[in-house]
Amino acid sequence: MRCQPRYTGPVYIWSKNKQHCLLCDEAADGSTPICMACETDLPWLGDHCECCALPLPAAGLTCGQCLNQPPAFERVIAPWTYSFPVDSLITRFKHSAKWPFGHLLAELLTQALQHRFDDDLPRPELLVPVPLGKRRLRQRGFNQAAMLARWISASLDIPCDERLLLRTQDTDAQQDLNAEARKKNLRNAFALTPKTSLKGRHLALVDDVLTTGATAQALARLLMDAGAARVDVYCLARTPKPGEST
Template sequence: MLTLFARLRPAWLRQTPRCLLCHGEGGDLPICADCETELPWLAGHCVNCALPLPTSGLPCGDCLKRPPPFERVEAPWRYGFPVDSLITRFKHQARWPLGRLLGELLAQHLEQAFNDGLPRPDVLLPVPLAARRLRQRGFNQAQMLARWLGDTLGIPVQADWLRRVEDGPPQQHLDAAARRRNLRRAFALDAGVNVRGLHLAVVDDVLTTGTTAHVLARALKRAGAARVDVYCLARTPKPGDT
């Protein structure tokens, strides 16, 4: 009997027998078993923000001191080679097949988490891009990930509920304090959108300091959301951690 994932797998993936990483023979997805095993799977991590830790099931020090407005971050990988390179090529070089592969693996991770008791959200919300950056890049990688997740998992996606209303410098060039200042008034909920009582999941590519997730989750909670989770491809460790 075909699994749920096999039945929902996009046709272009069923027709791609070669591994996108080593070009060897792939499996159900265009990645071979050896390459999939060698991905930097996230093992021990914070139960709230998914920060890599020696053990699982406990909050990190930052979440203990300052509980986040989101309930849980779900990320299959630590941000390291080759996932960091794959995300960069997807995001900045428009290598969409690589992004699609990562998105389908994230969908598998989430389906397993749902089976293990993680509540399934009502709606997926991609992190919005500012209009200028969207014109430059030509696509929003978070929106593409959300669409792929929504199609595979059967969860509605609302790409227009969140808006980027201020465009500061790119977050990856800023430290934690500058990231908070940069995003203080960057996002808004679209007029007329009612999120009261909903369980929402914000979708992004990478969680670094968590500033974007904090800002969006706080805004959604203030608007009446019952629960906010964060789904992303990878979680960065603290600077200096290996």
């Protein structure tokens, strides 16, 4: 007995579908749904700190904070500054469940990472998304960092572990706090899954935006204390210092 009807007509193949730009609705130039003009106009991160990716006035520099207090993570990779239209796309992805915007940004981040791997960036063994608190996960319905990590994992063939890190406390939203308050807010907020072995491993944290770096620092320190050899941070956008524009 056949449960599927016989069909001899043309089959819709997504990979051959003509893409349109998600920003301007013009025809896209390739398989990624963004046209060349809109991609060029994105707020690409220029000169920045070699460690935390903070925007700086010249290339090849390390910011004062990273020199005075070297972070637990080795390097932050972020294609853009957190400004229009990337800030709007991220906000709509996170808070309005506009997943195509998140997927587009993840595709472009993946391309940027592959270029860096081809150059000199060491390739990590595992992608680890920043965990979301249970309360915020119920409200939002998904963890945007986990979705980004899944998309990057599939494209770059790097394993992803969404259960390695646990958020043990529902903390206040970080965007409402200053740098010092962010650090206090994250004390004892994270933990590792029991019996986790990270000795000698190279990991990459995945998140949407890096602001003060407090979350990345807390998680990287936790992973390094557990035996990791190196922790990098992959995110969509980096904010400038408060009061500075890019």
